[in-house]
Amino acid sequence: MEETVTADRVNLRSLWIWTRGSRGRLLCALLGALAGAGLGLAQPLIVNRTIEDATAGESVFGLLLVLAVVFSGQAALQAWSTFRLDQAGESIVRRLRQAMVDQLLRLRMAVYDRQRLGDLISRTTTDTTLLRDVLATDVANAIVNTIVVVGGVSMMVWLDPLLAAVVVAVTVGSGFVVGVVLKGIRRETVAAQEATGSLAADLERVLSAIRTVRISRAESRESAALAERNEAIYGHNVRAARLSAVVSPAIDLAVQGSLIVVIVVGLSRVSSGHMGVGELVAFLLYVNYLAAPMSGLFDIAPALQTGLASLERTQEVLDLPTETDRERHKPSQTDGSGLLLQGVRFRYSDREILKGASFHVPRNSYTAIAGPSGAGKSTVFSLLGRFHDPTAGAITLDGCDAHTEHTLGEWRARIGLVEQNSPLMYGTLRDNITYAAPDADESWLRQVVEMAGLAALVKRLPDGLDTAVGEHGSSLSGGEQQRVAIARSLLARPEILLLDEPTSHLDSAHEQLLIETLHRISAECTLVVIAHRLSTIQSADQVVVLNAGQVMASGSYDDVRDYLPTQHATA
Template identity: 70%
Template sequence: MNETTTTGRVTLRDLLVWTRGSRLRLLGALICALAAAGLGLAQPMIVSRTIDTATAGQPVMPLLLLLTVVFVAQATTQALSTYRLDQAGETIVMRLRVALTDQLLRLRMAVFDRQRLGDLISRATTDTTLLRDVLAQDVVNGVVSALVVVGGLAMMLWLDPVLAAVVLAVVVVSGAVVGVVLKGIRRETVAAQEATGALAAEMERVLSAIRTVRVSRAEARESRALGDRADVIRRHNVRAARLTAVVSPAIEFGVQGSLVLVIVVGLYRVAAGDIAIGDLVAFLLYVNYLAVPMSSLFDIGPAIQTGIAAMQRLQEVVDLPTEEDSARPRPDAQAFVSVGSGLALRDVRFRYTDREILTGVSFQVPRHGFTAVAGPSGAGKTTIFNLLARFYDPADGVIAFDGKDAHSDHTLEEWRTRIGLVEQSSPLMYGTLRDNISYAAPDADEERLHAVIEMTGLTDLVRRLPDGLDTMVGEHGSTLSGGEQQRVAIARSLVARPEILLLDEPTSHLDAVNEQLLTRTLRRISTEHTLLVIAHRFSTLRAADRIIVLADGKVAACGSYEEVRDHLPPVPADLGQGCA
């Protein structure tokens, strides 16, 4: 990831941390699986006894009945184990996704400036699923398989140490081959998962701007670019498959080679009178029975490597810095805080990693009133809004409201209850109009909703929509016009009754009629709120009680329109009426 983290190499222990809360289910599944394994290990011995009994001419029906009961009991306990594993797995992945989602929602804004959203989403979906499979399936199956193999080898040693030594020799050789390729499998698996996250990020970029893609006739170009991303994933997975292909013959060699050697050596020892035919059959059954758990042990390596790779990507997200909600006392803050009411900035400085944006901004906004912020592009207008919303913290200086410091006298949540923000892009969410307007205050009653609807000029829209407030607005509010989206965003901020309302160029998508309506609305809002508006349009600037002009990261002028007009940057003329 681009954001610097302190994430070290993830180990199996780090994987097992996420099993907390599901360990009883996993333990139950393990007990059932071990019981099934024990019943399976008993079957070859029952078969051996049955052969010896039949050879001696004695009745074998009781032994056959016992074999049937053991087989049914094994199948039942194995089914119960599988169900418990799936149940635990779903609980683990749910807990993982909840934790990752909560982490993503609390990351500092600087992280989102650097990370690809699609990749972050991929980590919370695809990678958690991979980790679930490892924790709830592969680890338990690996433990059971290891115990079955140990138990089976113990039974083999008891039946015939010579044949057991033959099997062990073949298994050790094939296991050594598998161990060599595991490191390469992990490397390619990590690369494939990273490439998958990159593909998800690119798809999010393209699909979120699909209208621009279409009108730019860029479908073929974007399709080729996405295809190239998919090909990177394919190449990494093919290289991993090539390494895994080495594992399969090694497993085949271990299983089939053991079986062939046991038959050859075993028949020779039967002929020499060193082992009974019933014991040889039991030994062969053990070799055949251990084939599956031995294969699982060989497969568990690549599977755990995949899980560790997924855990590495998840841990990187967990280690990203999040916002701190607690107040941070600063002994020097009170020296700057104004004793008056309203919003005050004192010598505020801020820089991004590569350049300084604010070099000492100071101004005061009255408790009630309409204040516009103007200035050329890059002067720091949006940065001030980001600092006021506490998306970022200033490098120096103080932000205060009604004499209380934004950082030392407020927690993050307390400060944001006083703030309403309407971005220039006016992002709406998929859902109904009601969902969007009441988003900041989901418990708002109908009276409050209709009051802000009337205040923002949305009454006609609500009447016109087929289901009124319960009409779906589409992805990102696509069924509404730009001006309607802007007014919905303003209504969304107002419904929470903020004391400070920040609007970033609210009239940018409005025609002349709606602009006049919104200007009147802003005047009305300013009688109840501290209203701060980033403005470029002449009409918005003229409507403001006071204008703060920024230039080169500082306040260049402050006052009425007539007082600051010489400091204002050139503004585009308002559109008039007419037809060419």
């Protein structure tokens, strides 16, 4: 059975699950680190023997040579295992981050409506980076350090049980203090990461609307709001640091206290003959050697809390629902009947937006959907793009059901969409036009550029199609962005092209040009247009009037003009 994890049960086992695929590399690095630790544990024994031989007047050259080899071997193994652990950590984070990217690109549309994009981005970048050391290095070091401490304590017990008992007592007392503060550290760390995600989301909101911010003279107000978020992050991190500060004195107490006790008690035992000088030196070396692993174990505990908090936030994203296909049936034979909506209903939360809408769009026709704000026009487009599923009813194209006889990919390959805001990507004009069809041939690209009325723009730009359009297409006017979006959809040769008020950014001259373009396009594919302007409605072959989620009328402009909102009914 495949291992899985959800955000409500994130624990150390969850960290282990994400090491899948790198466990072989981690095991090799772990074995190398353990071998290096074993060489480190052997060094005090070699030193003890060297002191005894030197005291007895025997040659110690061979032992010094062995000691040098052991030192060198330990250093080499530590370097190799450290590199392998870092490599494994990067590999784990790469997989986790890619899983989050894939998840974010496939979330249900309703999820995007509820989530803040800046926070989702923060979880994908910042939180996964925090996990890197914890998933590989810290966990592996915890294992190695634990074994080293157990081995070292065992050797100390073998050398002198009384001194070993004293060291363990001091260490356990310090460990208890550290354990008390771990819960508070995780709580404050989670809160700090949540606040960081909120800051990223707010900053993304402000920067994406920077022109509105500037013209509204809202820089100071937004800066103050962001400062509150920043202050919250500071507060949580300071409280976490205050709790973490307890860890360092506890470690110092365990290490320094142990050394002092060993020196005082050990000298007494040497003078009484219960312990040799070499054994005392070896014991002190073990205490000193174990200081770093013990300190590491104390430090790893807060780090694990941070890692678990980060994993919890990333796992929340991985638990979000994604788009899924229903069971697909074998497509029925197409009949060329065009697009048909039959009794389509759609409920969002507790509000029913479409209430049994039905209308037919013939093939290669130009249909305008009109109606007052809130009538359900945009919802129809969301359903046609399969961004949402209808609550009831059916949508078919040439007799084939959109949901039961098409996968999402198959259906969307037949649909093109031009949104009212016409979002463009960072890159060149060519990148944006070929986005849905990157392998389109040059002749068809040029033809589409001409059809969308972009030929003059391409000729005017310094690098033609290879001119950069800026962030969100900022170097182009609204009308130019609209035509680029139309060209992008046309290049993929859709059977149905959905346009959400395509004339909203155009003046009267360009509006007329676009209307002529739409009629040319309708020879290539079926057009469905959300229309607010009278000219767009009048030029359509068919007008569908929506009101309060229902189809009030459909037909030519003259047939439906009495059902149109007042501003559309008269020229």
